[in-house]
Amino acid sequence: MPSRGQVQRLLAYGLDYEEAGHRLGVPAGQAFLIATGLPADGGDTLTTAERHRAGMPQESTQRLADPPAGKDGTRRWLRRRAVTDRGMRQAAEQWSARPKGERAPGDVHELTAVLTRDHDRVTGLLKQLKAIPGVTKGGTGADLARRESVVALIAQALESHEPAEQAHLWPAVRGGLDTGDRLADQAVDQENEAIGTLTALRGTSPDSEEFDELAERLESRMRRHVAFEDAVFARLRENLPQEDRERLGADVVGTWQSAPTVPHPHGRQD
Incomplete structure (x- = not known):
């Protein structure tokens, strides 16, 4: 002080x-x-x-x-407050821009457990994105760069997650549940909305208000989609035999492992 x-x-x-x-x-x-x-x-x-x-x-x-009157004055005031507010800085800095935990440990094989674990990793990245202040909350240049890096990591995670679901999860849902076609179609629509938002976000400068708006929209759509899939997973556990879910889980992991390796935005590899 x-x-x-x-x-x-x-x-x-x-x-x-x-x-x-x-x-x-x-x-x-x-x-x-x-x-x-x-x-x-x-x-x-x-x-x-x-x-x-x-x-x-x-x-x-x-x-x-x-804060001073006017958008520009308010933004400068917020940025200065973000820099000097120790609690805000510590809340942002506690996150490291990378997913938490191993994606597919050897003791996790069952389909819904494998996909839930991957959901948790993406959800963790979304929490990081939300914790780091954007331009509308006074984020610094370093904050904006970190937000852009987290968005790139989310895209990297979904590049193999969604194709694996398309190849293994939704065919099982269509064939194993009495309302499977409707559930799969609804889920795919949600995925397309989220991917469209993510694509727009990656094409937007992180020092713009539009980036912050798209980041909030992505977090909302992904949270809704994960909740929907959790409900589908519960029905699969009730209707699909354990051995089938184990086989499908192994297929999902195999799809991830055969996918091309995408470099970490800052040169790191998991």
Whole structure:
């Protein structure tokens, strides 16, 4: 935490509270509080003595607590808050841009268990994407690059996940459940919507509001699709024999293993 002397020295050099706070790594309103002992949003209730306290600007201090008017001003304020808010930074930095866990460990063979594990990996990536602030939440250049990397990893995961489902899961659903055709058609429609959103997202600059909107849409569509598939998996476990599900699980893993290897966006391999 900066000291009062540090803030006041920067003010003496002619810096305002926004720039002083930026240099010291705290929001402007917090720099004002350190220097004066007063909250920035209390300008209308100050006593005469408080108004003449060292470090008090002549203009209203409310702007130090609130974002400035206008989209560009608000975006700059959010970006600066994101940089200086330690809790926000720690929440974003706890994620590493790669899927969690092994995709197909040797002790997991059954179809619904194999696919559920893969869903969990994609869901984890979507959580990473949501945790890292985008441009509309004041994300820094490094944040935007990380979001773009996570999107590339989601695309990489789905490049083999969806073909494996098309080849092995949905034929089993069509042949093994009395409403299988309807369920498979609905699932494929959902997949196409999500892939269309992902394709649009990959073609959009991460420093745009459209990227943030598409990222939210992708997360919503993928969450709905995973919930739908979970319900289908429950019916498969009730209607498809264990040995058939084991065989299909092995087929899915075989499809993944035979798929072309796609390099990690930052040069890493799992």
